Amino acid sequence: MNILNKKIELIINSEKGKDIIRVKSGGNLFNVLIDKGIFIDSPCNGKGICGKCKVKVIKGLKKPTPLDIKQLAKEELESGFRLSCNFTINEDTEIVLLEKNKDMKVLINGTEQQYTLDTVVKKKYLVIEKPSINDQRDDYRRLSDACESDDLLIDLQYLPQISNLLRETDFNVTASLYKNRLLHLENGNCLQQNYGLAVDIGTTTIVIYLLNLNDGKVIDIDSRVNNQRSYGADVVSRINFTIENPKGLGILKDNIVSQLNDMIELLCKKNNISEDNIYDIVIVGNTIMIHLLLGLPCENITRSPYIPVVTKALELEAKEIGIKTKGMVSLLPGISAFVGSDITAGILSCGMLNSEKYSLLLDLGTNGEIALGNKNEVVTCSTAAGPAFEGTNIKHGIGAVKGAISKVDLSRDKIYETIGNEKPCGICGSGVLDAVAQFVKFGILDEAGRMAGADEVENKDYQNRIVEVDNMRQFILVQNSIHEESITFTQKDVREVQLAKAAVCAGIKILLKEKNINFNEIEKVYIGGGFGNYMDIESSVDIGMIPKELKGKIESVGNCAGGGAKTYLLSKQIRENAADIINKTTYIELSKRKDFQEYFIDSMILD
């Protein structure tokens, strides 16, 4: 027997009790837990960066790896804590999951929100009375009666098949219903095959969660770079493509639809699931991504007064969009042109709605969407933060890929860290933030953001690193990168960061002013989105992006948009909550507020 395929025992102790599962030898502990639907906090999604996926190993403990040593405190290591994402199971193992303390309440998977598993999709196994000369009900009626539905809806495209389906199966079928709509008739008892997808379409990344609708567990996750990137990295360039090219809108729509179809096909193949058993696909995304998915024109979004075609929750047949499943697509409601359904999902899942006290949710990217709310009301805005946090208008900026500089610390010998400890190839958003914070701390930048000349600093190393090229000062972070050129951070890069952080900070202040509350009244600051996973909270406060008064309240909530999509898929109650959020949410258009300009200018300083 190949030792790698040997089945071994994993015992999991949690708040809920003890679970014993059989696993293959050689498996990664984090993946095993996720596969089994046991959710574990991991804003970095198992990349070894966030350190949050630690578990206490009480049987089968191994020596700490360098990553364990880096991410965990000495006492933790001694108590048997290890990073689950860095732990290979190759013998019988017993672990204890962390008690969910307050700081861990909101998980990347968003499933800690209270809800009852109650999907819109219902499967029913039906043994139907056969027709006879004494019971001549037509097939439609017979099926409606069996489903106990007065108003069963059968699509005209599906209707021609039902008579044969009923007879071929000897009137023994499983019917899948979405509300009163018949999605699928199968031969015999197929109650087990009941799946749904939660999809987060980001401008940069698409994440699809495959869920079992019978138990609400995540079966698999796939994430990819959004193929639309070849038509522009940011939403503005994609919208321009649709305006400048008469067929542009169709091209972008086809692009995302075919990528979704490809991803769904692969997820199904990998998990041995039929696409016909995917009954509901919940999709979230910013308003532009949703418009492009639906083939809706975006030009009115980009010019004042910024009007989308639609933001409301939609329920569509997958085939209407071009998605090749038999089921439905449910789109979460968005809030405005620049506060999309991804933010609605984040609000749903971050925990803001659980408390009487106000919390903030920040989703930072090209736009910084900010929501301030409690269980009774939410107020949102969107700041044009620019793509600095996504690394795109920074000279050596790149996305959060392997080799991206994600941390900068001038107090160390090696002043940077890269994702995956690879050779540095550029700097991503969190590194950008760190760099500016560190430059201020070590006197390389003054309050106004002016970079010192080499002759103005005392530290020898900095003197060597500060150079002037084409009349622009820049700081050399890495002398020899794999691209055979230095990675630098320029004066212009600093200005970009100042603009971005000032926009976010001013947005926060406007929302607080709008609700007339002060920093003390804020319970939590949730940082959502991919950037939040890597962002150094201290740096974000140091450069004044997040007001200092909020420092102790900041918490990363990972992909809260995906988490919200999952709960929306699993719970009718959450759908009602979402509709309710929209009703109690106000959007503040910053471009018309003079006080925003004032806050913005005030927030430019680096202190």
Next chain:
Amino acid sequence: MNILNKKIELIINSEKGKDIIRVKSGGNLFNVLIDKGIFIDSPCNGKGICGKCKVKVIKGLKKPTPLDIKQLAKEELESGFRLSCNFTINEDTEIVLLEKNKDMKVLINGTEQQYTLDTVVKKKYLVIEKPSINDQRDDYRRLSDACESDDLLIDLQYLPQISNLLRETDFNVTASLYKNRLLHLENGNCLQQNYGLAVDIGTTTIVIYLLNLNDGKVIDIDSRVNNQRSYGADVVSRINFTIENPKGLGILKDNIVSQLNDMIELLCKKNNISEDNIYDIVIVGNTIMIHLLLGLPCENITRSPYIPVVTKALELEAKEIGIKTKGMVSLLPGISAFVGSDITAGILSCGMLNSEKYSLLLDLGTNGEIALGNKNEVVTCSTAAGPAFEGTNIKHGIGAVKGAISKVDLSRDKIYETIGNEKPCGICGSGVLDAVAQFVKFGILDEAGRMAGADEVENKDYQNRIVEVDNMRQFILVQNSIHEESITFTQKDVREVQLAKAAVCAGIKILLKEKNINFNEIEKVYIGGGFGNYMDIESSVDIGMIPKELKGKIESVGNCAGGGAKTYLLSKQIRENAADIINKTTYIELSKRKDFQEYFIDSMILD
């Protein structure tokens, strides 16, 4: 000025008061009345056959024509009554419409049923507040608010257009709604352009009524032979075509859909109406015609226990079926495989539901559908009458076309009449019925239906007319037809009629037995369908098709299926009534009833 184009005055006195309209000189009075939406009883639809369209002319009276003299009594002629279908208006004219007496209550147009004009389609002219930085509602929401709808439904195929439509029209639009569904957005105030169709798809004929949904008036009517006839004259041969030919169902579906599209296009062109303004199309037909229209397999209908795919009322987007209008298609509910939505429409419009007393409705064709009911309940059956009444399995049988022998009277010199007084080319259903009745009356047939030999009759003329060809006796009706051969009526033809009439008579008796009522309790016998227009009521009783006890109660109601479709188009209340009929209607399957066989055999005799 051309005298034919001179506008003259027509004054119409009716129960509702006096109407004065301007008409062109040279117009046909019947057509003018129909065009103006003034409905007038005419089972024969203006063909000069039924005599029911008579009006009293009090100004502009003309000498009676031969047709007036034939159809109207001497006293009527002297009082100024004339057939409107035979009256040309070429001077100022004043008429009095008949008071609607009981016998005239049910009109071909079916609109005398009580209902309030209240269509499902609503048009709204909207002057919508324009977006601004202080009112950033998305276009969908803005439109929903303007329509005062919480759940406005906009098809994903239409949604991409609405933003441009709103801006091109400066937010000044007319919205057409079907329930909560947006069908159409138009520039400015287009409330006047609001049309619907009532469609009766018969096995033989398709009739389309174009109606103005604002006033409920019929604008135009088109009727054509159903093009599917090239795939078989009767439903059974068409079903066989769908079974034997793998693409047969698709071919027949495409055939009817494209014929409907052609007819709709022509009606629109002729009346200068845009197809985009046809918002609702109500369709009735027998269950097979509806299955073929929807592309539904029919094989289970033809074999016991005779199960259709669907009989319920359906509301579909026209484009789902393939019909090229922006609007909806509403299908009336049917009752069973052999009692279709045309019968539901007939029940709705014939008047049966107005009374506590029971009435019968007969629709005679290949199948004789029979309904017995009152305002509380309806019981129906379908008898396999065979195509004798449609002339198709009769040696010289033809449909009710020009030149068809529609009446036979052996007491006259010229023993037959043809439709349109054209040269005889065959015999249609009403002629067939007359022939058998006359043969019995004049001793050419005995009670058992045996045709006498030439040597067995005394009348010289009959001796010449009765011949024997290929061992089959036949009676020569016309010696030289335009087809250069004689038109005869054979012993086999007699047998066909006996089978058909026995089936109908037995069906009537079963329904009465089922409800345990006797002939005295029957208030009316409504004869629907095209055949009813021509059928000689006396003959139908003489041959025992309709029991003699019902003789004085028989009334032709013309195209009551089309009439029902029209009211269904115009009134939400009538739609509810239709749903209600279905709930209170029972279908009796005759094939399982032994007593039917007994009644059937009893009813074979001709007496």
